[in-house]
């Protein structure tokens with residue numbers, strides 16, 4: 239056995255022992271996080287970290303290894319904290335906006351019996367998922383009435399998160415009021431202008447005063463807080479339940495098909511699925527996009543949608559966001575992506591899911 243082989247044999251042996259110790263350490267960390275959860279303590283304990291580092295450094299006899307060992311300890315503590323955060327946030331779902339609004343309702347339908355945390359903006363949801371402050375985020379992607387939520391494509395491009403599922407929420411509108419109210423006692427109706435316009439046929443000729451509100455959930459909340467039988471809100475049945483309102487008239491929306499499609503985002507890619515999405519930028523040359531589309535089609539992929547978006551901060555440059563039917567892990571997909579790399583730049587896989 240030469241020197242290299244000998245050293246590697248020794249390393250293999252040491253790594254085996256370290257792996258066993260690593261597992262034991264992580265099991266101890268699980269007990270720590272269990273205790274912290276029950277006692278509402280934060281993951282980070284800086285004084286414990288300082289104490290641990292000082293003590294462990296003293297075990298190093300040869301001072302030329304000190305700096306490397308210090309960096310090793312820092313990494314180990316990061317791994318430990320990341321793992322603890324994953325455990326703590328295992329049940330937390332992030333959504334944007336108001337409690338009781340459609341993103342909240344979609345979150346409760348996709349993930350039953352979880353904790354739901356509201357964030358002010360879509361970007362905040364992406365940040366929370368990327369930093370593992372939560373396990374998943376639920377984001378509206380397109381609406382059968384109002385079309386795509388374009389900003390979401392930009393965020394998918396920017397953040398290291400993946401789509402792992404989609405969910406179609408059928409939106410119903412209902413006239414909601416306090417106990418004792420009826421369609422006859424109502425004088426003022428509060429709701430988001432879109433919900434009002436979807437219910438215009440129902441509202442016609444009733445003489446209600448229409449009061450636009452920032453969103454349907456806030457309108458329902460407001461009505462629930464007033465002790466009056468002449469105020470109503472237009473919102474979904476789930477919102478009525480959340481705020482303890484009665485359904486005075488159900489399904490008052492005119493169009494039968496008002497569906498919002500949500501995506502579920504996660505820090506980890508889930509490679510299995512019947513569909514996947516990706517982004518790419520074509521070279522600024524005549525026919526470049528057609529070439530890319532033809533290539534994708536030549537591999538037999540059904541392109542369910544394609545949209546172009548301006549690249550933020552790069553005037554007159556565009557990227558394309560496509561949804562394809564197919565398995566991300568298949569040989570065919572891998573081959574297609576390899577060929578696509580020759581004609582496109584910045585290809586990014588956005589995730590895969592089963593429709």
Ligand SMILES: O=C(O)C(=O)C[C@]1(C(=O)O)C=C[C@@H](O)C=C1
Nearest residue numbers: 270281282283284286287315318
């Ligand atoms: O002892 C703790 O409080 C832990 O959470 C464990 C641990 C570690 O891995 O050693 C991790 C994070 C803390 O900041 C300190 C130490």
